[in-house]
Amino acid sequence: MSLLQVHHLHKAYRAQGKTTRAVKDVSLEIEAKQVLAFLGPNGAGKTTTIKMIAGLVLPDEGTVSIAGRDPHRQPQALRSVGAVLEGSRNLYWRLTPSENLEYFGVLRGLSRRVARQRSRALLERFELSHKSTTRVQKLSRGMQQKVAIAVALIHEPPLLLLDEPTLGLDVEATQTVKRLVREIASEGRAILLTTHQLDIAEELSDRVAIINNGEIVTEQPTKALIQQFSRAVYRVELSELPDDRSAKLMALGAIVEGTVIHIPDPALLYPVLEVLNPLPIIRLETERATLTDIFLKLTQAPPAQATLTPMNVPGGAHV
Numbered sequence: 001m002s003l004l005q006v007h008h009l010h011k012a013y014r015a016q017g018k019t020t021r022a023v024k025d026v027s028l029e030i031e032a033k034q035v036l037a038f039l040g041p042n043g044a045g046k047t048t049t050i051k052m053i054a055g056l057v058l059p060d061e062g063t064v065s066i067a068g069r070d071p072h073r074q075p076q077a078l079r080s081v082g083a084v085l086e087g088s089r090n091l092y093w094r095l096t097p098s099e100n101l102e103y104f105g106v107l108r109g110l111s112r113r114v115a116r117q118r119s120r121a122l123l124e125r126f127e128l129s130h131k132s133t134t135r136v137q138k139l140s141r142g143m144q145q146k147v148a149i150a151v152a153l154i155h156e157p158p159l160l161l162l163d164e165p166t167l168g169l170d171v172e173a174t175q176t177v178k179r180l181v182r183e184i185a186s187e188g189r190a191i192l193l194t195t196h197q198l199d200i201a202e203e204l205s206d207r208v209a210i211i212n213n214g215e216i217v218t219e220q221p222t223k224a225l226i227q228q229f230s231r232a233v234y235r236v237e238l239s240e241l242p243d244d245r246s247a248k249l250m251a252l253g254a255i256v257e258g259t260v261i262h263i264p265d266p267a268l269l270y271p272v273l274e275v276l277n278p279l280p281i282i283r284l285e286t287e288r289a290t291l292t293d294i295f296l297k298l299t300q301a302p303p304a305q306a307t308l309t310p311m312n313v314p315g316g317a318h319v
């Protein structure tokens, strides 16, 4: 069963006589062990949707169910959610990581003893034991982010909402946070990840939902989405390609366009190279679409065209 079920959410804001339909008929599901990347341009409706999931904004229509409970009717549903929504601002900066963890643990219903035990275990797991008594304001940004994630996990929620978990982190801290996100999901949690860093989303997510102008324009497994928008896997360019070789390549299943060969299946790479031998190859590159290509395609097209037709991706799909 899905840990998070969001069905047909609608939300309009009315301010100064103007109505903004921020979220229109949004449905999402996330199962245990899954990371769903929830992506969209500025103002697309992500925050509004997440706030409706976190029980902070009341939907005009639609339902949210977290581990079977509606946060708008059963506030205890929020015990099943951990959230890092505004960087590490969910922390008390003058308190230490241990104090933050214990404070939030007790706030979320743990006994002092259990909060202390879990705090210690989380600090160890996040490699922060040596900083357990340093004020949060004195920690590096990467460490602060790890503490923020640890605080969100103190009550062991099955659903974690993560907004921009790697924003502003250096390469090493980014790697650590990415590893932790995958580990947390593999323990059986569901993760809703929002980020504008599409390479991170591509790497971390099992599924992707893209929202534009308040509407979901695609929601499917990340790999399938990338495959759907990728013309081929490899592209080989030569200075010349005799007709007899061209015919052999097409018989193998390659797509030949003048002196360029598109290889749709990775298993065809070596047979193609054998046919080409000893012709000199000018370039051999991957031709897979990236999530960035797909995102731009789906969010820059007028809504009526933002459908799921695989097409040549603008800007070239060459990696």
Ligand SMILES: Nc1ncnc2c1ncn2[C@@H]1O[C@H](COP(=O)(O)OP(=O)(O)OP(=O)(O)O)[C@@H](O)[C@H]1O
Pocket (backbone or CB within 6 Å): 013, 014, 015, 020, 021, 022, 040, 041, 042, 043, 044, 045, 046, 047, 048, 049
């Ligand atoms: N409290 C509010 N009152 C009026 N309009 C709002 C309010 N909150 C959001 N909006 C509008 O609703 C739309 C969706 O905003 P939302 O913050 O959900 O988008 P977002 O995808 O999270 O954007 P970003 O990536 O910039 O954070 C925008 O047009 C925004 O201006």
